Amino acid sequence: MKKAVTFITLVIGIIFVLSIIQIVVSNKLSTTGIVLGGLQDQIKTYKTENTLLAQQLLVLSSYNTIASSAADLGFITSKSPIVLSAPLPLAIRP
Amino acid sequence: MKWRYRLSLFVFLGLFFLIITRLFYWQVVKAEELSAMGASQYGKQIVISPERGEIRTSDGFPIASNKISYLLYANPKEISEVDKEKISIILSEKLSLDPASVSAQLRQDLFWVPIEKNIDVSVKDELEKLTLTGVGFEEQYVRFYPEASMAAQLIGFVGKNDTGEDKGYFGIEGYYDRQLRGKGGVAIQIDDAVGRPILAKMNNDSGRINGRNLTLTVDRAIQFLVERKLKKGIENFGAVSGMVIIMDPKTGSILSMASFPSFDPRSYRDYDVNTYKNPLITNLYEPGSTFKALIMAAGIDSKVVKPDTKCPICASPLSIGGYEVRTWNNQYKKDIDMTEVIIHSDNTGMVYVSQQLGIDRMLDYLKKFGIGDLTGVDLQGEVSVGLRPSKNWYPIDVATLSFGQGISVTPIELLSAFSSLANGGKRMEPHIVKEIQTPEGQIITIPPKLVGQPVSEATAKVMTEILVNAVDKGEAQFAKIKGYRVAGKTGTAQIPIAGHYDPTKTIASFIGFAPAQDPKFAMLVVIDRPTSSIYGAETAAPVFFDIARDLFAHYGIAPSQ
CATH class of the missing domain: 1.20.5 (Single alpha-helices involved in coiled-coils or other helix-helix interfaces)
Known part of the structure; x- marks a missing residue:
């Protein structure tokens, strides 16, 4: 008992x-919800910032932008390339 | 007395039964509804839009991507009458909207009204600083083209379908819409009493699948230079329009596809709907003398003619079925051989080849070359016109077919057929997409596809030498590049109008591949109705060689002569 x-x-x-x-x-x-909410907001902000920066990068590295900037800097189209090496012959006598 | 006990018992039993029935009703029958009501009170459902897949050129650069933009919305029920006027003025000034329409939106008796979409992040930040009551932003993804209108007709554009969802139209966006689209999902966010998110069952993101990314065979550098050169050519020669297509003959990979006039996919609504179509796959035209290469190849392959076979009927114009067949310059050479027929683009010589072949064999070879069929290129909107049965061809039709008149092909159809001569007689299926990448990172490669062998390797080699001679000694010799062996053929096709041919307007073209001994590219240039000169040798050929010069540098191909 x-x-x-x-x-x-x-x-x-x-x-x-x-x-x-x-x-x-x-x-x-x-109360961790507050911290979590804050972290989530931060992640969202950084993701948005990344996307925006990636957009800017793409525009700056586009050929249209590069060609336009090059023209502004005075670069011109190459008229004829310079060939440094001659092509190999079709057959070589050993 | 006993009856009183029994009555009480029955009353209590009855009450219990009623309570249990009612409990069953609320807990079983109405369970789902009450559960949903509860969920809506302590959490919210967020629709997560999928990110559309990117379209990348062969170097991995995305020519169609996604950018963040914002939808501005308002909650009219939260905005006081006094503030509505003030907010309408501020928003209409900042967003260049009509104040009356903004004001009308804010006067609606709703919790949520859209005000403006596609707002840039800088404008959004500016408006957020003003802390306007009842005004908020929703983040959205919209299509973004870093190279502006490059390859617009090849890529297509993204519009909306009947339910307001994004949908691809024309080109790659249209053909691969299901791969690019992805699948939307729903997220449940559980909040505490004051609206802060809590740990348990947080953001249960279910079902969202982003779209797949596509990598094209298109070379961005080649596309860029082709568009510039083509535009310059159209302006120089006073043409209505022009197109260029470049293909790797060994794999069928499309390296470049350009045509003007075109449109800007960022603002496609501002352009004529006819510019959305890719004329390289939708426009039919009579190819003219560029077609002679295929007929001559058929004649050599079936051994009815050889490169040195002399034409016994080429000393003067030919009379066929009441019509007269002449050469383009009205010059005739007795005993001209087949190589010279191609060099001088002699129509009477081609008629001789067609007579040796016969219509049945000619049609058979054209079918093997893929003429009259869709090429199978992975773009939306390709067309083709089937070949008539042999019994429907009159003698004059057979004659004109031999020099590319009286038959309609699309540019891609012609180039695909011609490219077989650059690939040992093997015809490859043209394709634009070489890889598909899933959101999980898995790469699906699309291999080259052999679709036929219209002529033998020996015939292809013989035709290559004939076409090299055509470039070196023909009408386009003044435009050719020194030191390089280029196989090619000019074309000057008259345009049919109302039962006859317009004598003053032509479609000038040049088709070729290089280097002849080991072709890296096959290219077709078409200039529509040039005004400075009607001939392919003086319009399309210079554009071809101008582009080819840069292609040799791009591929690091040294001169071989």
């Missing part, structure tokens, strides 16, 4: 302690 009472008391005690722990943990977790 005494053992049963002890056992029941122990179980109730454990339940009580676990409930307290649950309340404490849930309480802590509930």
